[in-house]
Amino acid sequence: MTPAELSQTLFDLITQVGERRRDAGSDTTDLGLAVSDVTLERPRNRDHGDWASSIALKIAKPLGTTPREIAAELAAGLEKLPEVASVEVAGPGFINIRLEAAAAGALAQKIVDAGPAYGTGDLYTGIKINLEFVSANPTGPIHMGGVRWAAVGDSLARVLKAQGADVTREYYFNDHGSQIDRFARSVLASYLGEPTPEDGYGGAYIGEIANTVVGLYDGDIAGLARDDQQEIFRSIGVDLMFTEIKDKLHGFGVDFDVFFHEDSLHESGAVDRAIARLREQGHIFEADGAIWLRTTTFGDDRDRVIIRSNGEPAYISGDLGYYLDKRERGFDQCLIMLGADHHGYIGRMMAMVSAFGDEPGVNLQILIGQMVNLLKDGEPVRMSKRNGTIVTLDDLVDAVGVDAGRYSLVRSSSDSQLDIDLDLLGKRTNENPVFYVQYAHARTCSVARNAAASGVDRTVFAPELLTHDSESALLGVLQEFPRVVAQAAELREPHRVARYIEEVAGYYHRWYDNCRVIPLGEEPVTDVHRTRLWLNDATGQVIRNGLGLLGVAAPEKM
Known part of the structure; x- marks a missing residue:
């Protein structure tokens, strides 16, 4: 019996309890419950059973009785189920449920049969989500903040897809504005042998780009006017950086469905359309020769200039055009991942969403990520050899x-600062979390190979034989995977999957130490061995599915 099946059973019993009380003339109110409200938890103390629920505490008052009385009624209904071994009412009204071994063990076969589909759900079926992440400016290599978003964003896309969402991974290329000009002037200065401009970009990669541009340009750059030279280094240099960023991310296992260029917003008229839409809705005004959006109406700390008095678009104009463009492309939810330095950006963006008539936090969601430090020998790694100023992918x-x-x-949660110990990640020990999880998966594969060589197969499945405490504990944590994935998607927190599979690895290693899949010596192969092979393979499938959601390999040998 899975947690979902048990929650449904409890929900049905609660419905029956409410109907009985109303039929008896009790003055009860509508509970307004959904199956998702009937949550289950794994008791910390395994002596308290396989599952616990506090639902009786929530529904007792509207049913006009005490939590313990309701809990006792629900317990009586649960005890009639053949899959349930015992039910206990504890404390003020907690329900502790212990399943029959066969009911708990049946999960192993379900997982193996489901394969890669185990853990998937339909939380976001029919929802189109645009997930914009990384979006580093094409002025240099991707720094560690962007690298963090690459890993987190790609994992979040996988988790959302596992819950049925139609996800588009999108990269926003900022190829319009002053930063690109600074980049072009820096590359040109390198070509001319001049010092890096005061506000320019340094590092060996600037010189590499300058040399590459010279090799690619079909003509004599030296004979051109300085402005023409700068334009050549801008157009070719930016394209080179685009290509490098794409290649590096691809090598990191991160690919995008859409590369959206900021320039296109201004060239396509998207900004003008957005302003016209907001003007129709009465949120645009003009003052001091500029065009403004009245964002204070929607909680912003001040109104925002869209078009400056000199006719140049302000930065927010691109945000307006880009958001409207996404909505016109049919996206129900637009998720944007930004660095910690963009925290002050949220208020005006949400005000913009409200001005368009959409719902902040639903149609637009902004995730903020904190910085990353690499540590070597206990000290921060200060700079990249190639870039000279930042640590890169x-x-x-x-x-x-x-x-x-x-x-x-x-x-780790992306809203907390992260220190990565390079020495720890280089170790092939259980201290290294990725090694710990990958080794657990490799061990499940090794057990399966050795089982086949010893004549143990999955021709028999007798879940009632999975009675050891470590088997019950392992099955319990395997049951949690669908709930963990759904929660990771709903909360936009893929780190929950990583922490979960580390927990699975721990339970598996303890089970491995206590329960043999392969007979010792001349012992005959029994149905216990065959059934344990199902549990072994189910564990490997869950770890493999979890690593897949993180974009991390599941090696069969280590």
Whole structure:
């Protein structure tokens, strides 16, 4: 019996209790419950059973009775089920449920039969989600903040898809404005042998780009006017950075469905359409020769200039055009991942959403990520050899590889600052979380190979034989996977998957130490061995599915 099945059963029993009381003339109110409200928890103390519910405490008052009385009625109904071994009412009205071994063990076969589909759900079926992340400016290599969003964003996209969402991964290229001009002037200065401009970009990569542009340009750059030279280095140089960023992210296992160029917003008239829409809705006004959006109406701390008095668009104009463009493309939810320095950006963006008549926090959601520090020998890694000022994607991958890099970035909540210990990630010990999980998966594969060599197969499944405490504990944590994935999607927190599979790995290693799948010596193969192979393979499937949601490999040998 899965948690979902048990929750449905409890819900049905609650409905019956309410109907009986109303038929008896009790003055009860409508509970307004859904199955999702009937939550189950794994008791910390396994002596308290397999599952616990506090639902009686929530429904007693509207039913006009005490929690313990309601809990006793629900317990009586649960005890009639063949899958339930016992039910206990504890404390003020908690319900502790212990399943029959066969009912609990049946999960192993369900997981194996479901394969990659185990853990998926329909929370967001029919919902179109635009997930915009990384979006680093094409002025240099991706720094660690962007790398963190690459790992987290790609994992979140996978988690949302696992819950039925139609997800588009989108990268917003800021190829319009002063930063691109600074980049172009920096590359040109390198070509001319001049010092880096005071507000420009340094690092060896600038010189590399300058040399590459010279090699690619079909003509004599030296004979051109300075403005023409700068335009050549801007157009070719930005394209080179675009290509490098795409290639580096692809090597990190992150690919995008859409690369959206900021320039296109102004060229396509998207900004003008957005302003016209907001003007129709009465939120545009003009003052001091400029065009303004009255965002204070929707809680912003001040109104925002859209078009400056000199006719140049302000930065928010691009936000207006881009948001409207996404909505016109049919996206129900637009998710944007931004760095910690953009926290002050949220208020005006949500005001903009309200001005368009949409719902802040629903149609637009903004996730803020904190900084990442790499540590080596206990000290921060200060700079990249190539870039000279920041630590980059290449530095992380060169130090620990793609799998360890991705896993380390996604296993912690993105709204907390993260220190990554490169020495720890290089160890092949249980201290290293990615090794710990990958090794557990490799061990399930090793057990399966050795079982086949010893004549143990899955021709028999007798779940009532899975009676050891470590088997009950392992089955209990495996049952949690669908709930964890759904919660990770709903809360936009893929790190929950990483922490979960680490927990699974721990329970598996303890089970491995206590329960043999392969007979010792001349012992015959029994149905216990065959059934345990199902549990072994089910565990491997869950870890594999979890690692897949994080974009991390599940090796069969280590």
